[in-house]
Amino acid sequence: MAQTAFAPWDDPEAKPLIEFRHVTKRFGDFIAIDDLSLEIYEREFFALLGPSGCGKTTMMRMLAGFEPPSAGTILLSGQDIAPVPPNKRAVNMMFQSYALFPHLTVWDNIAFGLKRDKLPKEAIEARVAEMLKLTRLEKFARRKPHQISGGQRQRVALARSLAKAPKLLLLDEPLGALDKKLRQDTQFELMDIQEKTGTTFVIVTHDQEEAMTVASRVAVMDEGRLIQVDTPDRIYEYPNSVYVADFIGDVNIIEGHAEKSGDGYEVTFAEGQPKLRAKTANGLRGSGRCYLAIRPEKIAISSQEPQDAANAVRGVIDDIAYLGNLSTYYVRLDNGKIIKAQTANTRRIAKRDLTWEDSVWLSWTDTAAVVLEN
Numbered sequence: 001m002a003q004t005a006f007a008p009w010d011d012p013e014a015k016p017l018i019e020f021r022h023v024t025k026r027f028g029d030f031i032a033i034d035d036l037s038l039e040i041y042e043r044e045f046f047a048l049l050g051p052s053g054c055g056k057t058t059m060m061r062m063l064a065g066f067e068p069p070s071a072g073t074i075l076l077s078g079q080d081i082a083p084v085p086p087n088k089r090a091v092n093m094m095f096q097s098y099a100l101f102p103h104l105t106v107w108d109n110i111a112f113g114l115k116r117d118k119l120p121k122e123a124i125e126a127r128v129a130e131m132l133k134l135t136r137l138e139k140f141a142r143r144k145p146h147q148i149s150g151g152q153r154q155r156v157a158l159a160r161s162l163a164k165a166p167k168l169l170l171l172d173e174p175l176g177a178l179d180k181k182l183r184q185d186t187q188f189e190l191m192d193i194q195e196k197t198g199t200t201f202v203i204v205t206h207d208q209e210e211a212m213t214v215a216s217r218v219a220v221m222d223e224g225r226l227i228q229v230d231t232p233d234r235i236y237e238y239p240n241s242v243y244v245a246d247f248i249g250d251v252n253i254i255e256g257h258a259e260k261s262g263d264g265y266e267v268t269f270a271e272g273q274p275k276l277r278a279k280t281a282n283g284l285r286g287s288g289r290c291y292l293a294i295r296p297e298k299i300a301i302s303s304q305e306p307q308d309a310a311n312a313v314r315g316v317i318d319d320i321a322y323l324g325n326l327s328t329y330y331v332r333l334d335n336g337k338i339i340k341a342q343t344a345n346t347r348r349i350a351k352r353d354l355t356w357e358d359s360v361w362l363s364w365t366d367t368a369a370v371v372l373e374n
Contacts, residue, residue: 006043006216007231008041008042008043008044009039009041009217014041015078016039016040016041016075017040017041017042017044017076017077017167017168017200018038018039018040018063018074018075018076018168018200018202019037019038019039019073019074019075020036020037020038020039020059020072020073020074021037021072021073021074021075022035022036022037022071022072022073023035023036023037023062023069023071023072023073023074024036024069024070024071024072025055025058025062025067025069025070025224026070031224032055032058032224033055033058033059033062033069033224034055034223034224034225035071035072035225036055036059036072036224036225036226038219038226038229040200040202041200042167042198042200043198043199043200044200044201044216044217045190045191045194045200045201045203045214045215045216046200046201046202046203046215046216046217046218046219047202047203047204047205047210047211047214047215047217047218047219048060048202048203048204048205048219048221049205049206049208049211049218049219049220049221049247050206050220050221050222050247051206051222051247052206053223054221054222054223054224055221055223055224055225056204056221057172057204058224059204060093060170060172060202060204062074063076063081063091063168063170063202064086064089064091064093064170065081065084065085065086065089065091066086068082069082076089076090076091076167076168077090077167090166090167090168091166091167091168091169091170092161092162092164092166092168092169092170093161093169093170093171093172094157094158094161094169094170094171094172094174095157095172098145098153098154098156098157099157100145100153100156100157100160101145102144102145102146103144104144105141105142105143105144106132106137106140106141106142106143106144106145106148106156107128107132107141107142109145109156109160110128110131110132110156110159110160110163111124111127111128111163112160113160113163113164114127114128114163114164117164127163128141128163131159131160131162131163132159134159134162134193134196134197135155135156135158135159135189135193136155137152137155137156137159140152150182151182151185151186154174154175154186155186155189157174158174158190158193162193162197162199165197165199166199167199167200168199168200168202169199169200169201169202170202170204171190171201171202171203171204172204173204173205173206174190174203175187175190175205175207175210183210184213187210187213187214188213190214191213191214203215208247208248208249211232212232212235212236212248212249213232215232216231217229217230217231217232218230218231218232218235220235220243220244220247220248222243227240227241227243227244228240228241228244235248236248236249236295237370238281238370239293239370239372240372241372241374242291242293242372242374245293245370245372246293249295250295250296250328250340250342251293251294251295251296252292252293252294252295252296252299252339252340253291253292253293254267254269254276254291254292254294254337254339254369255269255289255290255291256268256269256270256276256289256290256291256292257269257287257288257289257290258278258284258287258288258289258290258371259287260286260287261277263279264277264278264279264280264366265277265278265279265280265284265290265371267290267292267371269292269337270333270335270337271335272334272335273313273333273334273335274311274312274313276292276311276369277310277311277366278292278366278367278369278371279366279367280367280369280370280371284371284373285373289373290371290372290373291371291372291373291374292369292370292371292372293369293370293372294339294364294368294369294370295368296328296340296341296342297342298364298365298368298369299339299340299341299342299362299363299364299368300341300362300363300364301329301331301341301343301354301360301361301362302360302361302363303353303354303358303359303360303361304361305361306361306363309363309364309365310363310364310365310366311363311364311365311366311368312361312362312363313333313339313361313362313363314333314334314359314360314361314362315331315332315333315334315339315359315360315362316331316332316357316358316359316360317329317330317331317332317354317355317356317357317358317360318330318331318332318338318356319356320355320356322345324345325344325345326342326343326344326345327342327343327345328340328341328342329341329342329343329354329360331360331362339362341362
């Protein structure tokens with residue numbers, strides 16, 4: 001039997017675990033969160049993504065109970081959590097620093113919250129054993145934090161956070177201290193643990209790749225507002241604004257003037273350049289100023305003029321970025337506009353057909369670009 005896709009946000013009957021209703025947070029005259037409404041569902045791995053100062057950490061601190069909202073309501077399982085102190089909420093928070101007790105063993109770090117709740121000794125032992133197994137730390141149970149690696153310390157902090165079986169786990173830049181390779185490996189461990197426990201995870205990150213990898217949905221934020229909330233693939237393929245298109249992944253933004261043409265648009269973008277054709281689900285309210293957002297991997301590059309291409313422009317290779325598995329070509333058009341095209345390196349670098357100063361053609365389909373108004 002086919003597995004049903006997990007998408008409670010598309011189910012009108014589904015009740016959210018967390019609701020932000022018109023929440024505003026002020027610090028003096030500064031508005032950190034601006035009339036924000038959001039729903040997060042049970043078993044979601046939800047990412048708050050944005051640059052420093054966008055309000056994502058403030059949202060998390062309000063969920064944890066460290067900051068009260070200045071206006072609006074935050075609900076957890078349908079109940080207003082404002083009157084509930086942090087230690088009484090079914091919420092746990094894992095900090096970027098991990099905040100482990102250096103004088104306690106891994107076992108005692110994980111057991112700490114359970115002991116404070118005065119659980120029976122047998123229950124504590126059983127739960128710690130379960131968490132050690134879940135995070136693959138059984139053989140490190142008697143070591144202290146300084147005797148294990150950064151990735152293992154991260155897993156200890158995660159095990160301790162999950163030991164009390166919170167409804168909601170908040171993760172504040174949890175992988176920031178790890179090197180890139182370990183961070184990538186740990187992302188998949190986090191996803192696996194979240195799926196096994198069924199706990200709702202909300203992660204704060206400024207790393208777009210991390211958010212796109214781990215999350216069921218991503219909220220892209222800027223200046224205390226939600227700009228777009230959607231699944232990673234939809235945010236990447238169908239950004240709702242130039243800000244989101246530019247923030248997520250690599251992109252070419254071409255400013256121009258759009259005119260309706262059949263089931264799409266014709267875009268004039270520079271004197272002496274051909275009009276560009278685009279069909280897009282976004283649509284514009286009418287003709288006028290627009291922006292085309294095109295991902296570099298959707299642009300083909302060749303030394304020969306392509307036949308029957310919906311869009312084709314000519315330029316000269318200005319620069320090449322070799323990324324191992326990919327090469328990005330920076331192509332300067334006659335009007336000075338730089339457009340990036342990306343190709344997979346299926347052959348060794350010595351076999352490269354195109355190089356600096358070569359005259360090339362760039363081409364893409366009429367559905368490759370998204371047409372945006374702002």
